[in-house]
Amino acid sequence: MELSSLRIFKTVAEEGGVTQAAARLNRVQSNVSARLTQLEESLGVSLFHRSGRRMLITEEGARLLAYTERLLQLADEAQEAMRGDRQPSGPLRIGSMETTAAARLPLVLGQFHRQYPQVDLVLDTGPTDYLLQAVLNHRVDVALVAAPVERPELMQLPVFDEELVLLTDSLHGPVKSPADVARRTLLGFRSGCSYRRRLERWFAEGGVSPARIAEFGTFEAIIGCVAAGMGVALMPKEVLKQRELARSVRVHKLPADVAHVQTMLVWRRDIVQHAARDAFAATFGTLPSE
Structure with a gap:
Protein backbone atom coordinates (compact mmCIF):
# COMPACT_ATOMS: atom_id res chain seq x y z
CA MET A 1 0.00 0.00 0.00
CA GLU A 2 1.32 3.41 -0.99
CA LEU A 3 1.10 6.24 1.50
CA SER A 4 -0.37 8.48 -1.19
CA SER A 5 -3.25 6.02 -1.69
CA LEU A 6 -3.83 5.89 2.05
CA ARG A 7 -3.95 9.70 2.20
CA ILE A 8 -6.59 9.69 -0.53
CA PHE A 9 -8.58 6.99 1.29
CA LYS A 10 -8.42 8.93 4.57
CA THR A 11 -9.57 12.16 2.90
CA VAL A 12 -12.53 10.43 1.21
CA ALA A 13 -13.49 8.95 4.59
CA GLU A 14 -13.33 12.37 6.26
CA GLU A 15 -15.15 14.23 3.48
CA GLY A 16 -17.74 11.55 2.76
CA GLY A 17 -17.37 11.73 -1.00
CA VAL A 18 -14.96 11.77 -3.93
CA THR A 19 -15.92 15.27 -5.10
CA GLN A 20 -15.14 16.91 -1.76
CA ALA A 21 -11.97 14.86 -1.31
CA ALA A 22 -10.69 15.77 -4.76
CA ALA A 23 -11.23 19.47 -4.06
CA ARG A 24 -9.39 19.22 -0.73
CA LEU A 25 -6.49 17.28 -2.29
CA ASN A 26 -6.33 19.47 -5.42
CA ARG A 27 -6.74 16.36 -7.59
CA VAL A 28 -9.17 15.53 -10.38
CA GLN A 29 -12.07 13.32 -9.33
CA SER A 30 -11.20 10.56 -11.78
CA ASN A 31 -7.75 10.22 -10.22
CA VAL A 32 -9.19 9.97 -6.69
CA SER A 33 -11.75 7.39 -7.79
CA ALA A 34 -9.14 5.33 -9.64
CA ARG A 35 -6.69 5.31 -6.73
CA LEU A 36 -9.45 4.33 -4.33
CA THR A 37 -10.57 1.47 -6.59
CA GLN A 38 -6.98 0.25 -6.93
CA LEU A 39 -6.61 0.22 -3.13
CA GLU A 40 -9.84 -1.76 -2.71
CA GLU A 41 -8.76 -4.26 -5.38
CA SER A 42 -5.33 -4.73 -3.82
CA LEU A 43 -6.94 -5.43 -0.42
CA GLY A 44 -9.80 -7.50 -1.79
CA VAL A 45 -12.46 -5.62 0.21
CA SER A 46 -14.91 -2.77 -0.27
CA LEU A 47 -13.91 0.22 1.81
CA PHE A 48 -17.08 2.24 1.18
CA HIS A 49 -20.75 1.76 0.52
CA ARG A 50 -21.65 3.90 -2.52
CA SER A 51 -24.92 5.79 -2.14
CA GLY A 52 -25.19 8.27 -4.96
CA ARG A 53 -22.37 10.72 -4.40
CA ARG A 54 -22.10 9.83 -0.73
CA MET A 55 -19.45 7.37 0.45
CA LEU A 56 -20.29 5.52 3.67
CA ILE A 57 -17.33 3.72 5.19
CA THR A 58 -17.65 -0.04 5.66
CA GLU A 59 -16.58 -2.04 8.70
CA GLU A 60 -13.40 -3.07 6.83
CA GLY A 61 -12.82 0.55 5.85
CA ALA A 62 -13.12 1.69 9.48
CA ARG A 63 -10.48 -0.84 10.50
CA LEU A 64 -8.15 0.32 7.74
CA LEU A 65 -8.74 3.97 8.69
CA ALA A 66 -7.39 3.35 12.21
CA TYR A 67 -4.21 1.83 10.77
CA THR A 68 -4.00 4.56 8.12
CA GLU A 69 -3.97 7.33 10.72
CA ARG A 70 -1.15 5.62 12.60
CA LEU A 71 0.89 4.98 9.44
CA LEU A 72 0.53 8.53 8.15
CA GLN A 73 1.35 9.92 11.57
CA LEU A 74 4.57 7.87 11.71
CA ALA A 75 5.46 8.95 8.17
CA ASP A 76 5.00 12.62 9.08
CA GLU A 77 7.07 12.19 12.25
CA ALA A 78 9.85 10.50 10.28
CA GLN A 79 9.88 13.37 7.80
CA GLU A 80 10.06 15.90 10.61
CA ALA A 81 12.92 13.98 12.26
CA MET A 82 14.93 13.99 9.04
CA ARG A 83 14.64 17.74 8.73
CA GLY A 84 16.86 18.14 11.79
CA ASP A 85 17.53 21.77 12.61
CA ARG A 86 16.20 23.17 9.35
CA GLN A 87 13.66 25.99 9.42
CA PRO A 88 10.01 24.87 9.74
CA SER A 89 8.30 24.50 6.37
CA GLY A 90 5.33 22.84 4.72
CA PRO A 91 1.66 23.09 5.73
CA LEU A 92 0.42 23.99 9.20
CA ARG A 93 -3.31 23.47 9.63
CA ILE A 94 -4.70 25.72 12.35
CA GLY A 95 -8.16 25.52 13.86
CA SER A 96 -9.64 28.44 15.77
CA MET A 97 -12.84 29.74 17.28
CA GLU A 98 -14.12 32.46 14.99
CA THR A 99 -13.93 35.22 17.60
CA THR A 100 -10.33 34.26 18.40
CA ALA A 101 -9.46 34.25 14.71
CA ALA A 102 -10.90 37.75 14.35
CA ALA A 103 -9.52 39.43 17.46
CA ARG A 104 -6.38 37.53 18.44
CA LEU A 105 -4.90 35.61 15.53
CA PRO A 106 -3.92 38.38 13.06
CA LEU A 107 -1.04 39.52 15.27
CA VAL A 108 0.09 35.92 15.88
CA LEU A 109 -0.11 34.87 12.25
CA GLY A 110 1.63 38.02 11.04
CA GLN A 111 4.55 37.51 13.40
CA PHE A 112 4.77 33.80 12.64
CA HIS A 113 4.73 34.36 8.89
CA ARG A 114 7.50 36.94 9.06
CA GLN A 115 9.69 34.51 11.00
CA TYR A 116 8.78 31.34 9.09
CA PRO A 117 7.75 32.31 5.54
CA GLN A 118 8.21 28.74 4.28
CA VAL A 119 5.28 27.48 6.35
CA ASP A 120 1.99 27.35 4.44
CA LEU A 121 -0.79 28.37 6.83
CA VAL A 122 -4.30 26.93 6.50
CA LEU A 123 -7.03 28.23 8.84
CA ASP A 124 -10.30 26.48 9.73
CA THR A 125 -12.80 28.08 12.12
CA GLY A 126 -15.59 26.56 14.18
CA PRO A 127 -16.89 26.00 17.71
CA THR A 128 -14.76 24.32 20.38
CA ASP A 129 -16.30 20.83 20.09
CA TYR A 130 -15.79 20.80 16.32
CA LEU A 131 -12.17 21.92 16.69
CA LEU A 132 -11.33 19.30 19.31
CA GLN A 133 -12.58 16.57 17.00
CA ALA A 134 -10.64 18.10 14.12
CA VAL A 135 -7.41 17.79 16.13
CA LEU A 136 -8.19 14.26 17.27
CA ASN A 137 -9.05 13.21 13.70
CA HIS A 138 -5.90 14.78 12.23
CA ARG A 139 -7.82 17.38 10.21
CA VAL A 140 -5.88 20.21 11.86
CA ASP A 141 -2.48 20.21 13.57
CA VAL A 142 -3.33 22.67 16.34
CA ALA A 143 -6.45 24.45 17.52
CA LEU A 144 -7.41 27.41 19.68
CA VAL A 145 -10.33 26.39 21.89
CA ALA A 146 -12.03 27.47 25.11
CA ALA A 147 -11.06 25.89 28.43
CA PRO A 148 -11.61 23.56 30.11
CA VAL A 149 -10.22 20.85 27.83
CA GLU A 150 -10.72 17.45 29.40
CA ARG A 151 -9.05 15.28 26.78
CA PRO A 152 -5.96 13.36 28.00
CA GLU A 153 -5.01 12.68 24.36
CA LEU A 154 -4.23 16.36 23.88
CA MET A 155 -1.44 18.62 25.00
CA GLN A 156 -2.64 22.10 25.92
CA LEU A 157 -1.07 25.51 26.39
CA PRO A 158 -2.93 28.54 27.83
CA VAL A 159 -2.44 31.46 25.44
CA PHE A 160 -5.13 34.10 26.11
CA ASP A 161 -7.33 35.22 28.99
CA GLU A 162 -10.72 36.37 27.75
CA HIS A 260 -13.47 34.67 32.67
CA VAL A 261 -12.23 31.93 30.36
CA GLN A 262 -8.85 30.87 29.02
CA THR A 263 -8.17 30.15 25.39
CA MET A 264 -6.02 27.05 25.01
CA LEU A 265 -3.77 25.94 22.16
CA VAL A 266 -4.16 22.17 21.82
CA TRP A 267 -2.51 19.43 19.75
CA ARG A 268 -2.23 15.66 19.79
CA ARG A 269 0.01 14.30 22.53
CA ASP A 270 1.15 11.33 20.43
CA ILE A 271 2.61 13.50 17.65
CA VAL A 272 5.88 14.28 19.34
CA GLN A 273 7.73 16.09 16.55
CA HIS A 274 6.21 18.75 14.32
CA ALA A 275 8.55 21.66 13.63
CA ALA A 276 5.96 24.12 12.30
CA ARG A 277 3.51 23.34 15.11
CA ASP A 278 6.17 23.75 17.80
CA ALA A 279 7.34 27.04 16.29
CA PHE A 280 3.75 28.27 16.19
CA ALA A 281 3.23 27.39 19.86
CA ALA A 282 6.45 29.21 20.76
CA THR A 283 5.20 32.35 18.99
CA PHE A 284 2.62 32.95 21.71
CA GLY A 285 5.42 33.39 24.24
CA THR A 286 6.97 36.19 22.20
CA LEU A 287 3.87 38.36 21.73
CA PRO A 288 3.94 41.84 23.24
CA SER A 289 2.04 42.09 26.52
CA GLU A 290 -1.21 44.02 26.55
Missing part, protein backbone atom coordinates in the same frame (compact mmCIF):
# COMPACT_ATOMS: atom_id res chain seq x y z
CA GLU A 163 -13.46 38.35 29.45
CA LEU A 164 -16.89 37.48 28.12
CA VAL A 165 -19.64 40.11 28.25
CA LEU A 166 -23.38 40.01 27.70
CA LEU A 167 -24.66 42.05 24.77
CA THR A 168 -28.12 43.59 24.44
CA ASP A 169 -29.53 46.30 22.22
CA SER A 170 -28.51 49.83 23.21
CA LEU A 171 -31.95 50.68 24.67
CA HIS A 172 -32.02 47.72 27.07
CA GLY A 173 -31.87 48.41 30.79
CA PRO A 174 -29.15 47.19 33.19
CA VAL A 175 -28.66 43.43 33.49
CA LYS A 176 -27.83 42.16 36.98
CA SER A 177 -29.16 38.61 36.67
CA PRO A 178 -30.66 36.25 34.10
CA ALA A 179 -34.12 37.43 35.19
CA ASP A 180 -33.38 40.80 33.54
CA VAL A 181 -33.20 39.11 30.13
CA ALA A 182 -35.73 36.33 30.76
CA ARG A 183 -37.64 35.21 27.68
CA ARG A 184 -35.23 36.92 25.32
CA THR A 185 -33.86 34.99 22.34
CA LEU A 186 -30.32 33.69 22.81
CA LEU A 187 -28.16 34.46 19.76
CA GLY A 188 -25.07 32.31 19.35
CA PHE A 189 -22.92 30.05 17.26
CA ARG A 190 -24.03 26.54 16.40
CA SER A 191 -24.14 23.72 18.94
CA GLY A 192 -20.72 22.83 20.30
CA CYS A 193 -19.74 26.41 21.14
CA SER A 194 -18.25 26.63 24.63
CA TYR A 195 -19.31 30.29 25.03
CA ARG A 196 -22.90 29.43 24.17
CA ARG A 197 -22.88 26.67 26.81
CA ARG A 198 -21.72 29.21 29.42
CA LEU A 199 -24.61 31.52 28.60
CA GLU A 200 -27.12 28.65 28.65
CA ARG A 201 -25.75 27.57 32.05
CA TRP A 202 -26.06 31.13 33.40
CA PHE A 203 -29.71 31.19 32.33
CA ALA A 204 -30.34 27.76 33.88
CA GLU A 205 -28.70 28.68 37.18
CA GLY A 206 -30.91 31.77 37.33
CA GLY A 207 -33.99 29.61 36.90
CA VAL A 208 -35.03 31.15 33.59
CA SER A 209 -35.02 29.98 30.01
CA PRO A 210 -34.42 31.91 26.79
CA ALA A 211 -37.46 32.22 24.55
CA ARG A 212 -35.56 30.39 21.84
CA ILE A 213 -32.06 29.90 20.50
CA ALA A 214 -31.03 31.31 17.11
CA GLU A 215 -27.81 30.02 15.53
CA PHE A 216 -25.48 32.09 13.35
CA GLY A 217 -22.30 31.42 11.41
CA THR A 218 -20.46 34.70 12.08
CA PHE A 219 -20.00 36.98 15.08
CA GLU A 220 -20.80 40.03 12.88
CA ALA A 221 -24.27 38.60 12.23
CA ILE A 222 -24.78 37.93 15.94
CA ILE A 223 -23.79 41.47 16.96
CA GLY A 224 -25.88 42.99 14.16
CA CYS A 225 -28.98 41.11 15.30
CA VAL A 226 -28.35 42.05 18.94
CA ALA A 227 -28.14 45.70 17.89
CA ALA A 228 -31.45 45.31 16.04
CA GLY A 229 -33.14 44.07 19.23
CA MET A 230 -33.52 40.43 18.20
CA GLY A 231 -31.99 38.99 21.39
CA VAL A 232 -28.94 38.73 23.64
CA ALA A 233 -25.51 37.18 23.12
CA LEU A 234 -22.25 36.37 24.86
CA MET A 235 -19.08 37.67 23.23
CA PRO A 236 -15.41 38.22 24.13
CA LYS A 237 -14.86 41.84 25.08
CA GLU A 238 -11.73 41.86 22.92
CA VAL A 239 -13.80 41.36 19.76
CA LEU A 240 -15.79 44.52 20.49
CA LYS A 241 -12.59 46.41 21.22
CA GLN A 242 -10.77 45.29 18.08
CA ARG A 243 -13.71 45.91 15.75
CA GLU A 244 -15.00 49.03 17.55
CA LEU A 245 -18.47 47.50 17.81
CA ALA A 246 -19.36 48.41 21.40
CA ARG A 247 -21.18 51.59 20.33
CA SER A 248 -23.84 49.61 18.45
CA VAL A 249 -24.88 47.51 21.48
CA ARG A 250 -25.00 47.73 25.26
CA VAL A 251 -22.33 45.77 27.13
CA HIS A 252 -23.06 44.17 30.51
CA LYS A 253 -20.53 42.62 32.87
CA LEU A 254 -21.13 39.07 34.09
CA PRO A 255 -20.09 37.08 37.19
CA ALA A 256 -16.46 35.97 37.10
CA ASP A 257 -17.29 32.27 36.79
CA VAL A 258 -19.15 33.03 33.57
CA ALA A 259 -17.03 35.89 32.24
Whole structure:
Protein backbone atom coordinates (compact mmCIF):
# COMPACT_ATOMS: atom_id res chain seq x y z
CA MET A 1 0.00 0.00 0.00
CA GLU A 2 1.32 3.41 -0.99
CA LEU A 3 1.10 6.24 1.50
CA SER A 4 -0.37 8.48 -1.19
CA SER A 5 -3.25 6.02 -1.69
CA LEU A 6 -3.83 5.89 2.05
CA ARG A 7 -3.95 9.70 2.20
CA ILE A 8 -6.59 9.69 -0.53
CA PHE A 9 -8.58 6.99 1.29
CA LYS A 10 -8.42 8.93 4.57
CA THR A 11 -9.57 12.16 2.90
CA VAL A 12 -12.53 10.43 1.21
CA ALA A 13 -13.49 8.95 4.59
CA GLU A 14 -13.33 12.37 6.26
CA GLU A 15 -15.15 14.23 3.48
CA GLY A 16 -17.74 11.55 2.76
CA GLY A 17 -17.37 11.73 -1.00
CA VAL A 18 -14.96 11.77 -3.93
CA THR A 19 -15.92 15.27 -5.10
CA GLN A 20 -15.14 16.91 -1.76
CA ALA A 21 -11.97 14.86 -1.31
CA ALA A 22 -10.69 15.77 -4.76
CA ALA A 23 -11.23 19.47 -4.06
CA ARG A 24 -9.39 19.22 -0.73
CA LEU A 25 -6.49 17.28 -2.29
CA ASN A 26 -6.33 19.47 -5.42
CA ARG A 27 -6.74 16.36 -7.59
CA VAL A 28 -9.17 15.53 -10.38
CA GLN A 29 -12.07 13.32 -9.33
CA SER A 30 -11.20 10.56 -11.78
CA ASN A 31 -7.75 10.22 -10.22
CA VAL A 32 -9.19 9.97 -6.69
CA SER A 33 -11.75 7.39 -7.79
CA ALA A 34 -9.14 5.33 -9.64
CA ARG A 35 -6.69 5.31 -6.73
CA LEU A 36 -9.45 4.33 -4.33
CA THR A 37 -10.57 1.47 -6.59
CA GLN A 38 -6.98 0.25 -6.93
CA LEU A 39 -6.61 0.22 -3.13
CA GLU A 40 -9.84 -1.76 -2.71
CA GLU A 41 -8.76 -4.26 -5.38
CA SER A 42 -5.33 -4.73 -3.82
CA LEU A 43 -6.94 -5.43 -0.42
CA GLY A 44 -9.80 -7.50 -1.79
CA VAL A 45 -12.46 -5.62 0.21
CA SER A 46 -14.91 -2.77 -0.27
CA LEU A 47 -13.91 0.22 1.81
CA PHE A 48 -17.08 2.24 1.18
CA HIS A 49 -20.75 1.76 0.52
CA ARG A 50 -21.65 3.90 -2.52
CA SER A 51 -24.92 5.79 -2.14
CA GLY A 52 -25.19 8.27 -4.96
CA ARG A 53 -22.37 10.72 -4.40
CA ARG A 54 -22.10 9.83 -0.73
CA MET A 55 -19.45 7.37 0.45
CA LEU A 56 -20.29 5.52 3.67
CA ILE A 57 -17.33 3.72 5.19
CA THR A 58 -17.65 -0.04 5.66
CA GLU A 59 -16.58 -2.04 8.70
CA GLU A 60 -13.40 -3.07 6.83
CA GLY A 61 -12.82 0.55 5.85
CA ALA A 62 -13.12 1.69 9.48
CA ARG A 63 -10.48 -0.84 10.50
CA LEU A 64 -8.15 0.32 7.74
CA LEU A 65 -8.74 3.97 8.69
CA ALA A 66 -7.39 3.35 12.21
CA TYR A 67 -4.21 1.83 10.77
CA THR A 68 -4.00 4.56 8.12
CA GLU A 69 -3.97 7.33 10.72
CA ARG A 70 -1.15 5.62 12.60
CA LEU A 71 0.89 4.98 9.44
CA LEU A 72 0.53 8.53 8.15
CA GLN A 73 1.35 9.92 11.57
CA LEU A 74 4.57 7.87 11.71
CA ALA A 75 5.46 8.95 8.17
CA ASP A 76 5.00 12.62 9.08
CA GLU A 77 7.07 12.19 12.25
CA ALA A 78 9.85 10.50 10.28
CA GLN A 79 9.88 13.37 7.80
CA GLU A 80 10.06 15.90 10.61
CA ALA A 81 12.92 13.98 12.26
CA MET A 82 14.93 13.99 9.04
CA ARG A 83 14.64 17.74 8.73
CA GLY A 84 16.86 18.14 11.79
CA ASP A 85 17.53 21.77 12.61
CA ARG A 86 16.20 23.17 9.35
CA GLN A 87 13.66 25.99 9.42
CA PRO A 88 10.01 24.87 9.74
CA SER A 89 8.30 24.50 6.37
CA GLY A 90 5.33 22.84 4.72
CA PRO A 91 1.66 23.09 5.73
CA LEU A 92 0.42 23.99 9.20
CA ARG A 93 -3.31 23.47 9.63
CA ILE A 94 -4.70 25.72 12.35
CA GLY A 95 -8.16 25.52 13.86
CA SER A 96 -9.64 28.44 15.77
CA MET A 97 -12.84 29.74 17.28
CA GLU A 98 -14.12 32.46 14.99
CA THR A 99 -13.93 35.22 17.60
CA THR A 100 -10.33 34.26 18.40
CA ALA A 101 -9.46 34.25 14.71
CA ALA A 102 -10.90 37.75 14.35
CA ALA A 103 -9.52 39.43 17.46
CA ARG A 104 -6.38 37.53 18.44
CA LEU A 105 -4.90 35.61 15.53
CA PRO A 106 -3.92 38.38 13.06
CA LEU A 107 -1.04 39.52 15.27
CA VAL A 108 0.09 35.92 15.88
CA LEU A 109 -0.11 34.87 12.25
CA GLY A 110 1.63 38.02 11.04
CA GLN A 111 4.55 37.51 13.40
CA PHE A 112 4.77 33.80 12.64
CA HIS A 113 4.73 34.36 8.89
CA ARG A 114 7.50 36.94 9.06
CA GLN A 115 9.69 34.51 11.00
CA TYR A 116 8.78 31.34 9.09
CA PRO A 117 7.75 32.31 5.54
CA GLN A 118 8.21 28.74 4.28
CA VAL A 119 5.28 27.48 6.35
CA ASP A 120 1.99 27.35 4.44
CA LEU A 121 -0.79 28.37 6.83
CA VAL A 122 -4.30 26.93 6.50
CA LEU A 123 -7.03 28.23 8.84
CA ASP A 124 -10.30 26.48 9.73
CA THR A 125 -12.80 28.08 12.12
CA GLY A 126 -15.59 26.56 14.18
CA PRO A 127 -16.89 26.00 17.71
CA THR A 128 -14.76 24.32 20.38
CA ASP A 129 -16.30 20.83 20.09
CA TYR A 130 -15.79 20.80 16.32
CA LEU A 131 -12.17 21.92 16.69
CA LEU A 132 -11.33 19.30 19.31
CA GLN A 133 -12.58 16.57 17.00
CA ALA A 134 -10.64 18.10 14.12
CA VAL A 135 -7.41 17.79 16.13
CA LEU A 136 -8.19 14.26 17.27
CA ASN A 137 -9.05 13.21 13.70
CA HIS A 138 -5.90 14.78 12.23
CA ARG A 139 -7.82 17.38 10.21
CA VAL A 140 -5.88 20.21 11.86
CA ASP A 141 -2.48 20.21 13.57
CA VAL A 142 -3.33 22.67 16.34
CA ALA A 143 -6.45 24.45 17.52
CA LEU A 144 -7.41 27.41 19.68
CA VAL A 145 -10.33 26.39 21.89
CA ALA A 146 -12.03 27.47 25.11
CA ALA A 147 -11.06 25.89 28.43
CA PRO A 148 -11.61 23.56 30.11
CA VAL A 149 -10.22 20.85 27.83
CA GLU A 150 -10.72 17.45 29.40
CA ARG A 151 -9.05 15.28 26.78
CA PRO A 152 -5.96 13.36 28.00
CA GLU A 153 -5.01 12.68 24.36
CA LEU A 154 -4.23 16.36 23.88
CA MET A 155 -1.44 18.62 25.00
CA GLN A 156 -2.64 22.10 25.92
CA LEU A 157 -1.07 25.51 26.39
CA PRO A 158 -2.93 28.54 27.83
CA VAL A 159 -2.44 31.46 25.44
CA PHE A 160 -5.13 34.10 26.11
CA ASP A 161 -7.33 35.22 28.99
CA GLU A 162 -10.72 36.37 27.75
CA GLU A 163 -13.46 38.35 29.45
CA LEU A 164 -16.89 37.48 28.12
CA VAL A 165 -19.64 40.11 28.25
CA LEU A 166 -23.38 40.01 27.70
CA LEU A 167 -24.66 42.05 24.77
CA THR A 168 -28.12 43.59 24.44
CA ASP A 169 -29.53 46.30 22.22
CA SER A 170 -28.51 49.83 23.21
CA LEU A 171 -31.95 50.68 24.67
CA HIS A 172 -32.02 47.72 27.07
CA GLY A 173 -31.87 48.41 30.79
CA PRO A 174 -29.15 47.19 33.19
CA VAL A 175 -28.66 43.43 33.49
CA LYS A 176 -27.83 42.16 36.98
CA SER A 177 -29.16 38.61 36.67
CA PRO A 178 -30.66 36.25 34.10
CA ALA A 179 -34.12 37.43 35.19
CA ASP A 180 -33.38 40.80 33.54
CA VAL A 181 -33.20 39.11 30.13
CA ALA A 182 -35.73 36.33 30.76
CA ARG A 183 -37.64 35.21 27.68
CA ARG A 184 -35.23 36.92 25.32
CA THR A 185 -33.86 34.99 22.34
CA LEU A 186 -30.32 33.69 22.81
CA LEU A 187 -28.16 34.46 19.76
CA GLY A 188 -25.07 32.31 19.35
CA PHE A 189 -22.92 30.05 17.26
CA ARG A 190 -24.03 26.54 16.40
CA SER A 191 -24.14 23.72 18.94
CA GLY A 192 -20.72 22.83 20.30
CA CYS A 193 -19.74 26.41 21.14
CA SER A 194 -18.25 26.63 24.63
CA TYR A 195 -19.31 30.29 25.03
CA ARG A 196 -22.90 29.43 24.17
CA ARG A 197 -22.88 26.67 26.81
CA ARG A 198 -21.72 29.21 29.42
CA LEU A 199 -24.61 31.52 28.60
CA GLU A 200 -27.12 28.65 28.65
CA ARG A 201 -25.75 27.57 32.05
CA TRP A 202 -26.06 31.13 33.40
CA PHE A 203 -29.71 31.19 32.33
CA ALA A 204 -30.34 27.76 33.88
CA GLU A 205 -28.70 28.68 37.18
CA GLY A 206 -30.91 31.77 37.33
CA GLY A 207 -33.99 29.61 36.90
CA VAL A 208 -35.03 31.15 33.59
CA SER A 209 -35.02 29.98 30.01
CA PRO A 210 -34.42 31.91 26.79
CA ALA A 211 -37.46 32.22 24.55
CA ARG A 212 -35.56 30.39 21.84
CA ILE A 213 -32.06 29.90 20.50
CA ALA A 214 -31.03 31.31 17.11
CA GLU A 215 -27.81 30.02 15.53
CA PHE A 216 -25.48 32.09 13.35
CA GLY A 217 -22.30 31.42 11.41
CA THR A 218 -20.46 34.70 12.08
CA PHE A 219 -20.00 36.98 15.08
CA GLU A 220 -20.80 40.03 12.88
CA ALA A 221 -24.27 38.60 12.23
CA ILE A 222 -24.78 37.93 15.94
CA ILE A 223 -23.79 41.47 16.96
CA GLY A 224 -25.88 42.99 14.16
CA CYS A 225 -28.98 41.11 15.30
CA VAL A 226 -28.35 42.05 18.94
CA ALA A 227 -28.14 45.70 17.89
CA ALA A 228 -31.45 45.31 16.04
CA GLY A 229 -33.14 44.07 19.23
CA MET A 230 -33.52 40.43 18.20
CA GLY A 231 -31.99 38.99 21.39
CA VAL A 232 -28.94 38.73 23.64
CA ALA A 233 -25.51 37.18 23.12
CA LEU A 234 -22.25 36.37 24.86
CA MET A 235 -19.08 37.67 23.23
CA PRO A 236 -15.41 38.22 24.13
CA LYS A 237 -14.86 41.84 25.08
CA GLU A 238 -11.73 41.86 22.92
CA VAL A 239 -13.80 41.36 19.76
CA LEU A 240 -15.79 44.52 20.49
CA LYS A 241 -12.59 46.41 21.22
CA GLN A 242 -10.77 45.29 18.08
CA ARG A 243 -13.71 45.91 15.75
CA GLU A 244 -15.00 49.03 17.55
CA LEU A 245 -18.47 47.50 17.81
CA ALA A 246 -19.36 48.41 21.40
CA ARG A 247 -21.18 51.59 20.33
CA SER A 248 -23.84 49.61 18.45
CA VAL A 249 -24.88 47.51 21.48
CA ARG A 250 -25.00 47.73 25.26
CA VAL A 251 -22.33 45.77 27.13
CA HIS A 252 -23.06 44.17 30.51
CA LYS A 253 -20.53 42.62 32.87
CA LEU A 254 -21.13 39.07 34.09
CA PRO A 255 -20.09 37.08 37.19
CA ALA A 256 -16.46 35.97 37.10
CA ASP A 257 -17.29 32.27 36.79
CA VAL A 258 -19.15 33.03 33.57
CA ALA A 259 -17.03 35.89 32.24
CA HIS A 260 -13.47 34.67 32.67
CA VAL A 261 -12.23 31.93 30.36
CA GLN A 262 -8.85 30.87 29.02
CA THR A 263 -8.17 30.15 25.39
CA MET A 264 -6.02 27.05 25.01
CA LEU A 265 -3.77 25.94 22.16
CA VAL A 266 -4.16 22.17 21.82
CA TRP A 267 -2.51 19.43 19.75
CA ARG A 268 -2.23 15.66 19.79
CA ARG A 269 0.01 14.30 22.53
CA ASP A 270 1.15 11.33 20.43
CA ILE A 271 2.61 13.50 17.65
CA VAL A 272 5.88 14.28 19.34
CA GLN A 273 7.73 16.09 16.55
CA HIS A 274 6.21 18.75 14.32
CA ALA A 275 8.55 21.66 13.63
CA ALA A 276 5.96 24.12 12.30
CA ARG A 277 3.51 23.34 15.11
CA ASP A 278 6.17 23.75 17.80
CA ALA A 279 7.34 27.04 16.29
CA PHE A 280 3.75 28.27 16.19
CA ALA A 281 3.23 27.39 19.86
CA ALA A 282 6.45 29.21 20.76
CA THR A 283 5.20 32.35 18.99
CA PHE A 284 2.62 32.95 21.71
CA GLY A 285 5.42 33.39 24.24
CA THR A 286 6.97 36.19 22.20
CA LEU A 287 3.87 38.36 21.73
CA PRO A 288 3.94 41.84 23.24
CA SER A 289 2.04 42.09 26.52
CA GLU A 290 -1.21 44.02 26.55
